[in-house]
Amino acid sequence: MAVTTRTPGVTAGRLDRETLTSNFADLHGELSPHEAHVAADRCYFCHDAPCITACPTSIDIPLFIRQIATDTPKAAAKTIFDQNILGGMCARVCPTETLCEQACVREKSEGKPVEIGRLQRYATDVVMAEGTQPYQRAKPTGKKVAVVGAGPAGLSCAHRLAMYGHDVTVFDAKDKPGGLNEYGIAAYKSVDNFANKEVDWLLSIGGIELKQGQALGRDIALADLQNTNDAVFIGVGLDDTNKLSVPGAELSNVTDAVQFIANLRQSTDYTDIEVGRNVVVIGGGMTAIDAAVQAKLLGAENVTIAYRRGQEKMNASRWEQDLATAKGCTILPNLQPHSIAGNDTGRDTGNNAVSAIKFEYTTSTATGLQGTGETVSLAADQILMAVGQTLDGAQDGIAVKAGKIQVEGAGRTSVDGIWAGGDCASGGDDLTVTAVAQGRDAAEDIHAHLTSGD
Amino acid sequence: MADLTTDFLGIRTPNPFWLASAPPTDKEYNVRRAFEAGWGGVVWKTLGSEGPPIVNVNGARYGAVFGADRRLLGMNNIELITDRPLQTNLDEITRVKKDYPDRAMIVSLMVPCEEQAWKDVLERVTETNADGIELNFGCPHGMAERGMGSAVGQVPEYIEMVTRWCKENYNKPVIVKLTPNITDVRFAARAAKAGGADAVSLINTINSITSVNLDTMAPEPSIDGKGSHGGYCGPAVKPIAMHMVAEIARDKETAGFPISAIGGVTTWRDAAEFMAVGAGNVQVCTAAMTYGFKVVQEMISGLSDWMDSKGYTTTAELVAQAVPNVTDWQHLNLNYVAKAKIDQSLCIQCGRCYAACEDTSHQAIWMKEGRVFEVNDSECVACNLCVNVCPVENCISMEPMAVGETDPRTGQKVLAEYANWTTHPNNPSVLEKA
Ligand SMILES: Cc1cc2nc3c(=O)[nH]c(=O)nc-3n(C[C@H](O)[C@H](O)[C@H](O)COP(=O)(O)OP(=O)(O)OC[C@H]3O[C@@H](n4cnc5c(N)ncnc54)[C@H](O)[C@@H]3O)c2cc1C
Ligand SMILES: Cc1cc2nc3c(=O)[nH]c(=O)nc-3n(C[C@H](O)[C@H](O)[C@H](O)COP(=O)(O)O)c2cc1C
Ligand code: SF4
Numbered sequence: 001m002a003v004t005t006r007t008p009g010v011t012a013g014r015l016d017r018e019t020l021t022s023n024f025a026d027l028h029g030e031l032s033p034h035e036a037h038v039a040a041d042r043c044y045f046c047h048d049a050p051c052i053t054a055c056p057t058s059i060d061i062p063l064f065i066r067q068i069a070t071d072t073p074k075a076a077a078k079t080i081f082d083q084n085i086l087g088g089m090c091a092r093v094c095p096t097e098t099l100c101e102q103a104c105v106r107e108k109s110e111g112k113p114v115e116i117g118r119l120q121r122y123a124t125d126v127v128m129a130e131g132t133q134p135y136q137r138a139k140p141t142g143k144k145v146a147v148v149g150a151g152p153a154g155l156s157c158a159h160r161l162a163m164y165g166h167d168v169t170v171f172d173a174k175d176k177p178g179g180l181n182e183y184g185i186a187a188y189k190s191v192d193n194f195a196n197k198e199v200d201w202l203l204s205i206g207g208i209e210l211k212q213g214q215a216l217g218r219d220i221a222l223a224d225l226q227n228t229n230d231a232v233f234i235g236v237g238l239d240d241t242n243k244l245s246v247p248g249a250e251l252s253n254v255t256d257a258v259q260f261i262a263n264l265r266q267s268t269d270y271t272d273i274e275v276g277r278n279v280v281v282i283g284g285g286m287t288a289i290d291a292a293v294q295a296k297l298l299g300a301e302n303v304t305i306a307y308r309r310g311q312e313k314m315n316a317s318r319w320e321q322d323l324a325t326a327k328g329c330t331i332l333p334n335l336q337p338h339s340i341a342g343n344d345t346g347r348d349t350g351n352n353a354v355s356a357i358k359f360e361y362t363t364s365t366a367t368g369l370q371g372t373g374e375t376v377s378l379a380a381d382q383i384l385m386a387v388g389q390t391l392d393g394a395q396d397g398i399a400v401k402a403g404k405i406q407v408e409g410a411g412r413t414s415v416d417g418i419w420a421g422g423d424c425a426s427g428g429d430d431l432t433v434t435a436v437a438q439g440r441d442a443a444e445d446i447h448a449h450l451t452s453g454d
Numbered sequence: 455m456a457d458l459t460t461d462f463l464g465i466r467t468p469n470p471f472w473l474a475s476a477p478p479t480d481k482e483y484n485v486r487r488a489f490e491a492g493w494g495g496v497v498w499k500t501l502g503s504e505g506p507p508i509v510n511v512n513g514a515r516y517g518a519v520f521g522a523d524r525r526l527l528g529m530n531n532i533e534l535i536t537d538r539p540l541q542t543n544l545d546e547i548t549r550v551k552k553d554y555p556d557r558a559m560i561v562s563l564m565v566p567c568e569e570q571a572w573k574d575v576l577e578r579v580t581e582t583n584a585d586g587i588e589l590n591f592g593c594p595h596g597m598a599e600r601g602m603g604s605a606v607g608q609v610p611e612y613i614e615m616v617t618r619w620c621k622e623n624y625n626k627p628v629i630v631k632l633t634p635n636i637t638d639v640r641f642a643a644r645a646a647k648a649g650g651a652d653a654v655s656l657i658n659t660i661n662s663i664t665s666v667n668l669d670t671m672a673p674e675p676s677i678d679g680k681g682s683h684g685g686y687c688g689p690a691v692k693p694i695a696m697h698m699v700a701e702i703a704r705d706k707e708t709a710g711f712p713i714s715a716i717g718g719v720t721t722w723r724d725a726a727e728f729m730a731v732g733a734g735n736v737q738v739c740t741a742a743m744t745y746g747f748k749v750v751q752e753m754i755s756g757l758s759d760w761m762d763s764k765g766y767t768t769t770a771e772l773v774a775q776a777v778p779n780v781t782d783w784q785h786l787n788l789n790y791v792a793k794a795k796i797d798q799s800l801c802i803q804c805g806r807c808y809a810a811c812e813d814t815s816h817q818a819i820w821m822k823e824g825r826v827f828e829v830n831d832s833e834c835v836a837c838n839l840c841v842n843v844c845p846v847e848n849c850i851s852m853e854p855m856a857v858g859e860t861d862p863r864t865g866q867k868v869l870a871e872y873a874n875w876t877t878h879p880n881n882p883s884v885l886e887k888a
Binding site: 034037038041044045046047048049050105106108109 | 522523524802803804805806808809812821825845846
């Protein structure tokens with residue numbers, strides 16, 4: 001019998017290739033030139049615009065929109081890249097509904113902000129399509145900087161340093177650069193291999209050497225980097241994930257949501273990706289939403305997101321939550337995992353697969369979250385854990401605060417000559433755009449330090 | 455429901471909306487459909503003398519100025535008068551007039567500046583049984599180079615002379631269509647009146663270049679790499695047309711002289727405004743070219759609704775109601791003091807008023823903590839710029855100060871008496887007298 005959405009267990013090929021292709025098509029789509037003009041005309045060109053303040057990279061939004069309106073999209077793109085070299089990716093992945101578009105005065109006046117994200121994409125796509133690099137390297141300074149991690153933080157830092165004429169070496173543990181742009185972002189937000197193309201484009205400034213498969217602490221030592229470079233930037237993200245600690249968490253098909261997404265992102269043929277019939281995702285952030293939506297798009301019959309606190313506490317924006325429900329996922333708040341049951345098949349081979357998960361209802365009290373004692377069981381042949389990522393292997397000697405590398409000012413760590421930024425550093429909010437901002441600011445600080453020596 | 459029936463020069467039409475002489479009125483097929491759609495009258499596309507037909511360019515004849523979403527704000531054209539044979543037009547005019555006796559049929563004319571040429575054409579127009587003629591002294595391109603159109607309209611003596619020929623050789627109303635491409639339109643209107651005209655109509659199109667193609671370095675519309683100035687029309691020209699209509703309406707020599715207003719009429723409101731400054735009816739071209747004949751239905755329902763809401767029962771009641779309030783700068787009350795007021799409950803905090811006031815001249819708006827924008831009455835001169843740039847209607851208003859209050863900007867009390875520049879102490883001529 002052919003595999004369908006109702007086939008029990010975890011299996012590939014629930015939907016045909018054509019359906020999968022359409023399911024994973026570009027979520028927001030491009031604006032045509034005319035649509036871009038109409039959208040751009042809605043911008044009021046506010047004084048000291050609140051959207052600029054709301055953008056973590058402080059892009060001059062009214063200016064770039066006016067440049068689109070006056071038929072100079074390349075100038076618009078330059079305005080964007082000046083502040084955010086990954087403006088193309090950010091246009092696709094930023095939760096604009098909680099950033100720039102939330103601050104738009106038209107959001108306030110009519111509940112319909114200027115479509116800043118899509119306009120940003122319109123402008124940056126023009127330059128990306130041309131493949132031209134708008135920046136030239138300054139004369140080589142002879143200074144060397146090591147950047148660890150080729151995610152948004154590391155790339156943004158590297159580009160800015162290269163622009164100032166420093167020689168940059170980027171070390172990254174994985175096979176491909178891009179960090180979560182390449183491995184984490186939902187497939188329908190970054191179609192057509194955009195992450196990869198964007199990295200190539202960024203590197204075309206020159207002066208950046210990329211070394212993949214080089215993990216700090218495994219293949220390279222921090223002390224060596226310090227000895228052979230004038231400065232070091234750490235942007236390693238949060239490469240480890242939290243696990244559930246309830247009975248049954250070791251059963252098979254209880255897996256990591258980030259890993260599930262990474263497999264999907266690296267696949268060229270989604271008919272090969274396995275997914276359950278009844279999928280339960282545990283968590284309340286962007287990762288939980290992305291895992292759930294993509295499981296649904298792969299053909300899971302039932303997808304439930306179980307979150308331990310009230311829905312208003314979810315880290316995923318309201319817009320993201322609505323996306324999940326619109327795609328047919330169910331969000332169940334106030335449920336904490338109690339235990340996971342196996343189906344007993346393969347018990348002897350040690351390959352007992354999950355068949356159900358029991359949750360306990362919770363309430364928030366003055367002393368914190370509390371179980372009510374009441375429970376509910378959901379059928380589950382696949383459980384995806386999206387309960388947070390953590391710093392993998394903090395480096396000796398660098399102060400860590402609340403699980404992240406402690407930074408002051410523009411990313412200065414407790415060790416002289418070492419900067420950090422992005423998800424791995426304290427103070428951020430785990431967004432691509434914040435990582436870009438921190439990488440850029442650290443680069444400015446490193447440049448100032450290398451040229452003035454303070 | 456208000457009665458829109460309008461009597462203009464004794465020609466009664468079901469409403470004051472006529473189609474101006476232009477391509478929409480160039481043939482029977484169009485004019486019949488225009489009447490079916492509800493237009494009160496038409497001025498037929500301008501006819502020339504008997505002879506070889508006019509030739510038009512075979513490339514782009516229209517240029518455009520766009521607003522948001524490609525809304526057509528202004529258009530220009532380099533089209534000439536009708537390029538169809540005279541007799542064809544006359545036959546069609548005759549047939550249509552016969553079938554639509556209750557609609558105005560005006561024939562627009564432009565022939566060389568010789569009395570015989572006018573006599574010849576008028577004889578033939580008379581046979582059509584049309585309701586009147588309009589003399590096209592306005593076309594700014596092509597025909598002007600041949601001594602017709604605006605070449606006549608720019609010389610008051612010619613206007614008077616040709617108008618007189620027409621009055622002598624034609625026994626129905628003669629309307630003189632004026633060109634705006636002139637320094638003071640009152641001279642042209644006075645000349646038309648002196649020549650015996652029954653009315654003036656204005657404006658014809660304004661000399662213009664709408665845009666330059668920066669790739670080919672040719673003005674648009676361009677014909678094989680070259681462009682010539684064309685006539686500008688559409689919503690963008692309304693303020694210019696309205697000023698000219700008002701000038702004629704309040705000129706001592708022409709006050710009360712019938713005016714058919716043309717230029718940018720796009721909605722019922724434009725029509726009402728033109729009539730308020732002295733027009734007896736209006737003519738429309740660009741709006742019909744942009745949206746089709748059906749737009750007249752909105753004009754009819756809109757004018758009628760508005761008249762009902764104001765208690766006007768006939769269109770004649772509203773004509774020239776605003777004329778007494780059109781005056782010269784020197785007569786404006788300098789003792790009137792207003793201040794801008796921002797309604798915080800409507801403010802969306804865009805800060806445009808702040809940028810405008812700050813960078814223009816007066817620095818009279820404060821930007822306070824939390825993007826709160828407030829007017830500093832000690833600096834506000836009530837210029838209205840903030841109102842004009844504010845994207846929210848009615849958010850900023852100009853509030854007059856009460857008599858007896860002290861204007862914090864000048865430290866002077868607001869006086870009850872009206873006083874204008876002619877009596878102002880800073881006026882040098884007042885000083886001389888003293
Ligand atoms: C599933 C998912 C979906 C997301 N969706 C969104 C979204 O829609 N919008 C949004 O704004 N944000 C989203 N985020 C968050 C966003 O992806 C991150 O905030 C952002 O990528 C952080 O950038 P970074 O450079 O700090 O780290 P990363 O992107 O994690 O990059 C770190 C890089 O360092 C490398 N590395 C790690 N350890 C080592 C080591 N020891 N030695 C050498 N290299 C190392 C890694 O291989 C990686 O390339 C999502 C995150 C996840 C997990
Ligand atoms: C394409 C075009 C052709 C015109 N031809 C004539 C014409 O033959 N005779 C004339 O008197 N006016 C002509 N006009 C001017 C219009 O009648 C009218 O005066 C002018 O367009 C302003 O009105 P509007 O703003 O409603 O278009 C023409 C206008 C246009 C756009
Ligand atoms: S009325 Fe003029 S001067 Fe006064 S606040 Fe507005 S813009 Fe400024």
